[in-house]
Amino acid sequence: MTATAPGLPQEAEAYLQYLAGQRRASAHTLQAYRHELSRLHELAAGRDLLSLSAHDIRRFVAKLHAGGLQARSLARALSAWRGLFRWLLRAGRLDANPAQGVRPPRASKPLPRALSPDQAAALLDGKPDDILEVRDLAMFELFYSSGLRLAELAGLDLSGDFSVADGEVTVFGKRSKTRRVPVGSQAREALAAWLAVRPQLASQGETALFVGQRGARLSMGMIRNRLDRWAQLRGLPVHVHPHMLRHSFASHVLQSSGDLRAVQELLGHASISSTQIYTHLDFQHLAKVYDAAHPRAKKG
Structure with missing residues (x-):
């Protein structure tokens, strides 16, 4: 009772x-x-x-x-x-349930975390110490340069339909869609350095662009682990995962260009609504700049 x-x-x-x-x-x-x-x-x-x-x-x-x-x-x-x-x-006390068709508003999705431009620079600056780090730098520069998904990067081949050529990377994305994205100059330099030493690791006949110590294609889990290790060695105060580099790419391109449609195409989003979340990230960046720079925004 x-x-x-x-x-x-x-x-x-x-x-x-x-x-x-x-x-x-x-x-x-x-x-x-x-x-x-x-x-x-x-x-x-x-x-x-x-x-x-x-x-x-x-x-x-x-x-x-x-x-x-x-x-x-x-x-x-x-x-x-x-x-x-x-x-x-x-119990026969009502003719209809007045709450039956009523739905609550959708729960807001948490904003994706992105690195600041300074954090991205700290992650990618510096010289690699060995052949594995030469490979890692090429991977992470390409992640950030072109806004790739983890599966897209892991699936890249040395040549062919899904590879890097002529300053562009062609990837096989979600919903079996293919898209081409520009590759920045620093990513191209890092890739050239990796391609120069790749034969030292790759097994004969291996088609993957990025290979591990056993000569075979790197798994997504290994790429994720290497990025985590890389970020820790460089002293970043946040956990860096592959999708964070994609978020950072989108946020930084939008901050510089303001072109949401272009970012949508670069990310391979089917709907502009998926891209609009980066306008919130961009506003957060602008708000921080305002708070730091505007004389009437500073607290006394």
Whole structure:
């Protein structure tokens, strides 16, 4: 049995009793449902819960969202409300469930982390110490220069359809789409240095552009591990993963050009909406510049 909260409507209390007695809901679940039903009662502002419409529920959700409640919390509230109205519907107290068609706003995706231009320079500057680092520098310069995905870089061949030639890299991307992306001068220099020593590692007949100590194509996991090691040796304060170099490429190109469509093409995004997240990264960069440089932005 559950303790009665002052002011909670009779229908809500009966539903909680049903959850406790018939559904054997845990104390934690009952407490959570009581909280959400109390929230619904408060939003209804004295109105009978049986009189609420889908319009009312949408309005309640909008009000909670405007007040700062996150999408996951809104989804939990709606789940509890739907459960109550579904139970009332089965009991013949309602003709329709007013919360059934209402959906919470989508949870916002966390912004991808990107290196600053200075961090990117710190990652890629300096001379390699051995043949493996010559290879690694070529990989990471190409990552950052052309905004490749990890699978795209790992799949590159020495020559042929998916390779680097004439200052461009042709890759086999998502949805079986092929795209060509320019390769910057520093990446071309690093690739030339790697190609000069590649025969020392590559097995006879191996077609992969990037090979490991055993002479075969590098796996995506090995590339990921080598980048992590590389960043640690250079003292970067963040964990650097391959997709971060792709994010950094996109963010830095957008900061310099402002051309979102061009960045979309370079990244191989099917929809501009996938690229628009970098406008938020670009704004973060501009906001930091403003805070650092504008005389009226500085705190006294």
